Amino acid sequence: MKVNVEDISSVKKKLLIEIPKEDVIKETDKFFNKLRKTVNLKGFRTGKIPRSVLESRFRKEAASEIGAELVNISYSQAVEENNLVPLGVPEFDYPEVVSGQDYKYTTTIEVKPLVSIKDYTGLKLKKSVYKVTDDKIEEKLRKLQKNLAQMRTIDEERPVTNGDFVQIDYEGFKDDKPFPPAGKSENYVGEIGSGTLLKEMSDELVGMTRGETKTFPVKFSDDYVPKALAGHEVFFTVTLKEIKNQILPDINDDFAKDLGEFSNLEELKSAIREEMERNYDNFSEKQLYEQVIDNLIAKTDFDLPEVLVNHEVNQMAEHAENSFGSQGISLKDMGYTHDDFLSKYRPAAERKVRGLLTLGKIIEQEGFVINDEILNKGFEILSKRLGQPLESIKMVYKQDKERAAGFEENFLEEHAVAYIIANSAVEEVEAGGDEKDKADDMK
16 A cells, blocks of 8 residues: 655645555455345345346445445555544545556545644743722622512602613614514513613613603614624614512621521621632632743744634534523624634634643643542642532542543643643732723623
């Protein structure tokens, strides 16, 4: 067998594989001998059908199956002999088999890039430090207070004022027709002036009385999100059904008990502080991790295999679609096509693949292998990050082999990053306002 490897790029190879006619004849004989033993043809006894008859009757099937078998046998041998490790499913272009002739076909594969990375320790890193303040705890208590609030309908006939809760029916129209991206809802409850309603809708509702219907225009900016509304002028028809106010419970020991596991308010505050500290620590560690990845990426330059990028793009897009779908929001509602979504996530996918390939090279160079120390440290980090008991994490690892392999891969990557951090200069800095907002949004 002859194999010629053509470099399309550093990560894409085209293989021309030529199989000698002797092997073709051998595989052809094997196919027809097997066929003769199983096929039934009128006028012939099973096992006694002449080869010429079989070749005539099953020419197309023979050409296809013999070709597939020759490819199956030779492809694995070709990549092994040339020290190639294909990624994903190869692309084949092969003709029909012609008896008595050499068999030639081509295949295109992608392989891992040759990654070169050095000077990955001794980095200058900054770790953001987040402090849990009493104000943050009070803010969380107020959110919990709202969750336990009761809504009461206001019976008196009066107009809507700022701070009221309103129960409304609404629908968006464009060119006198329903405009789905603008939405339609019945008995929707929102708070005037809180941002739970469009500002224009909130402003128009002020002064309305129960049972009143109003139609008004809203002009969405060209960069509005969701994109399906950007640049459009939409007419909303709104009917005010009820005006409500919120009865908030007092924040005291009874309030804490109503939340379940707490005997008094101080216990609740302590639990809130612990949860916030854990979330802030997780966010700070994630920031530091990503800072290391950015530093590593800046030190490398290599081609990315499309198969890895596409896999990551599809995973990211699918996760986002499912997340929006759970909220009843479709891509169409946001003004995206599936291809738009893939394009949106491609830069992030490319960054992730580049970072993982670079980490993989560092793991190889440092000789890191999974062991009990790395496993136990990984379990501890995952338990802290997810807020789940350590033993439940270990149980998943023991019972699910597929997820266990993923755990080990992630633990090695985190071990490599921890090694880089431990051998770099890390300056702790107080988190700025924007960072604090992002950290709070992540919780």
